[in-house]
Amino acid sequence: MLPLNAIIVRINEESPSIRTFFFDLQFETMKPGEFVMVWVRGVDEVPMGLSSKNSITVQKVGEATSKLFELKEGDSFGLRGPFGRGFSLPSKEEKILVIAGGVGAAPLAPYAEAAHTAGSEVHTVLGARSAGDLIFEERFAEAGNVYISTDDGSKGKKGFVTDVLSDLNLSVYDKIAVCGPEIMMASVFRLLEDKKVLEKSEFSLHRYFKCGIGVCGACCIDKAGLRVCKDGPVFSGVQLLDSELGKYMRDASGRRVKI
Ligand SMILES: Cc1cc2nc3c(=O)[nH]c(=O)nc-3n(C[C@H](O)[C@H](O)[C@H](O)COP(=O)(O)OP(=O)(O)OC[C@H]3O[C@@H](n4cnc5c(N)ncnc54)[C@H](O)[C@@H]3O)c2cc1C
Helix, strand or coil: CEEEEEEEEEEEECCCEEEEEECCCCCCCCCCEEEEEEEEEEEEEEEEEECCCCCCEHHHHHHHHHHHHCCCCCCCEEEEEEEEECCCCCCCEEEEEEEEEEEHHHHHHHHHHHHCCCCCCCEEEEECHHHHCCCCHHHHHHEEEEEEEEECCCCCCCHHHHHHHCCCCHCCCCCCECCCCCCHHHHHHHHHHCCCCCCHEEEEECCCCCCCCCCCCCCCEECEECCCCCEEEEEECCCCCCCCCCCCCCCCCCCCECC
């Protein structure tokens, strides 16, 4: 599949290190949690979740994302996709808990919106390092209740999303959707396991992708050998029992890197 050419029509600065790039293509049938392979010409092709049917929301962490941050309106990048398995869409009258950390809010904002539109009751726990790093608070607030945590206490509860979760009755939710830094997701995973609600949960994983379509095996996770790009990136909590989550991931050469 050749990449489509996506022209940037608007750029929103969400935080000092996170920007949303709106483009001139519309992925009308995309499911929240699905991703696109973004071809940053001359640099690399990297996976990004869709933050809406016509946007990606990018955190500047390295070479490709720094190059994306140099692009202006009217510039373009290549896009393949959408690919992968997204979050299970809720039905009417379900109670949904969304747990988002940092740029992990990107695929979860359209999920919260889709759940709200479907008639579900949506509660979001939104965490970040500090108030200025919180993204999409308004989008989550339009979909339902929002509980905030910041590491430094500059907004909401001081601490981590797990500190907010400890105060909630998790048994009332029908579905729990999680995306954020792996350390955060591993802590949430343990907490959901302790509270015996893991079977209601889904986690969106980040791994190093090459092909993005399930052929090369670069993103396989231990022990089951699931391909994050094709079998995921969204997995049920039960699928991740006894997996490498929170322990290690593999780099471009396949070597294990401790988390
Ligand atoms: C399915 C999927 C969906 C994704 N969705 C998004 C998204 O919506 N928005 C987004 O910003 N990113 C997302 N990512 C992560 C994104 O693909 C990487 O951040 C990107 O590939 C980094 O490329 P780079 O060349 O800029 O950094 P590299 O040069 O490859 O890495 C530079 C340094 O940053 C570290 N690094 C790499 N990725 C991350 C990370 N995610 N967080 C912190 N440190 C990191 C590396 O270990 C390395 O030390 C997603 C990943 C997957 C697999």
